[in-house]
Amino acid sequence: MAKFVPLPTRAFGAEPGIPDVAALAGWIAEHRGTAADLTGCKLDLSLAPQLEAGITAPCVGGLFCRDRVVESFTGLNEKRDTITGEIDIEGTALTADAAILAAQKKNVWCALPAPSELGITDAYYHDEDEREDAVAVAYGKIMRNMRDAGIGGHILIAKKAVPCDIAPLARKNVFFFVPSASKEDLETLLEYQKEVAVGPSPAVDLSSLTDEFEINRVFLIDPDEDAIMSALSSFDPDQISVGGYCTGACDTYWKKLAKSAVYRK
Numbered sequence: 001m002a003k004f005v006p007l008p009t010r011a012f013g014a015e016p017g018i019p020d021v022a023a024l025a026g027w028i029a030e031h032r033g034t035a036a037d038l039t040g041c042k043l044d045l046s047l048a049p050q051l052e053a054g055i056t057a058p059c060v061g062g063l064f065c066r067d068r069v070v071e072s073f074t075g076l077n078e079k080r081d082t083i084t085g086e087i088d089i090e091g092t093a094l095t096a097d098a099a100i101l102a103a104q105k106k107n108v109w110c111a112l113p114a115p116s117e118l119g120i121t122d123a124y125y126h127d128e129d130e131r132e133d134a135v136a137v138a139y140g141k142i143m144r145n146m147r148d149a150g151i152g153g154h155i156l157i158a159k160k161a162v163p164c165d166i167a168p169l170a171r172k173n174v175f176f177f178v179p180s181a182s183k184e185d186l187e188t189l190l191e192y193q194k195e196v197a198v199g200p201s202p203a204v205d206l207s208s209l210t211d212e213f214e215i216n217r218v219f220l221i222d223p224d225e226d227a228i229m230s231a232l233s234s235f236d237p238d239q240i241s242v243g244g245y246c247t248g249a250c251d252t253y254w255k256k257l258a259k260s261a262v263y264r265k
Contacts (some may be wrong), residue, residue, distance in 0.1 A: 004262040007228070007242050009055045010219055011254070012177045012197060013062040013111025014246035016046045039068050046250060047104055053254035055244070059155055060101060061111035062188050062245075067257045068094050069112055070120065072142055083124045087134040088141075095145045110151050112159035114165045114176065115139060128254050136168035143174065161188035180223070183208070190215065195244050197221055206234045215229025219243035237263065256259055 019027070019041060027041045042124075043060050052059040062208040070076060075085035101108050115135045143154050153173035159180075164175050170192040177197050178185045183204050184250060189196055190213040191247035197219040198204055209215060218235055220227055221243045231240050242261035246253040 003265045005237065005261060005265050007240055007261040008057070009042045009242045009244065009258055010057040011050055011059040011109075011220070012175075012179075012219070012243055012245040013053050013059050014046050014250050015062045016042050016246070016250055018042075019045060029157075037093075039065060040093070040097055040100070044100060044104075045109075046246075047101060047108065048252050049254045051105060053258045055254055055258060056241075057103060057109065058222055059109035059111055061155070061159055063117060065094075065111070066113045066118060068092075068097070069139075070118060072109045073138055076120065076126065077123075081120050083120060083122045083131065087123055087131075087138050089138050089145075091106055092145065095149050096140060096148040098149035098151045099132060101209070106150065107152030108150075109153045109155060110146060111157055111177070112143075114156040114162070116160070116162045116165050123160075131167070132164045138246060139169060143169075144246035147173065161185040162213065163188060166192045171193065179244070189214070195219070200224070201226060210234050213237075214223060217241060221245060222257070225260075225264070232263060 013205060018038065024038065024041055027044065038158045042064060046060045048057060070080040072089045072094060073087055074090050075083055077084050077086045078204060098110065101110065123132065155175050155177050157177050159175065161178050161181065170176060174187055175195065176193065178189065180199055180201065184192065186196055186198065186204060186209060190209065193213055193218040197223040199205065200223065206218065217239050218231060219241045220231055223242060244254060244257040
């Protein structure tokens with residue numbers, strides 16, 4: 001008789017919808033004295049379904065945290081879309097968010113947009129390398145402050161793998177995630193990190209990557225049974241995890257993901 005063996009699960013963040021008025025009002029009332037706003041609410045409420053589903057390595061946040069990041073920067077104009085002075089950080093709501101999340105789950109990870117996803121223009125440095133360096137240093141400070149508040153690490157989400165994002169920030173507790181990564185994106189990512197997340201589309205031949213790169217772990221995003229068995233032809237079971245990035249109804253999404261995280265032995 002076939003035996004089903006569980007695989008570990010990891011969240012790569014979520015893009016939750018806006019909670020209903022009653023839920024939002026109740027959450028704000030419970031968090032008076034903190035940065036009790038829509039972003040904080042979405043961060044906080046998106047953790048519970050992951051914990052309930054038993055996700056091995058939960059992670060909240062996503063591209064929707066863009067405003068949180070730019071609000072942390074000094075040196076931006078009033079619209080927070082143009083650099084007009086030296087980039088640095090000031091007291092940030094993200095640190096308060098981190099403390100709230102860590103109180104619920106120690107060492108929970110948080111997903112933020114990668115620097116290239118912020119959509120800010122430069123009217124100060126007038127030098128691409130200098131601007132990128134300044135933003136990367138600010139990101140490093142933000143993430144360090146959040147880790148000091150109890151966050152375990154960060155997922156940085158991007159539509160494309162951009163070396164100027166990855167090179168200065170890739171490290172053990174920072175993982176770059178491209179949800180619809182092409183083979184070229186994955187090759188760029190693997191220049192800097194030895195773990196990679198592969199989605200169901202576009203289809204990527206994992207064996208072609210293992211011929212060129214050392215890969216310690218592969219995260220299969222929303223895999224079906226065939227995707228898991230295909231990965232097992234290139235990796236040992238202890239190198240495979242099932243990953244999730246919720247962009248819909250998260251209450252049911254994480255339960256379905258956890259249920260799918262098995263392979264037939």
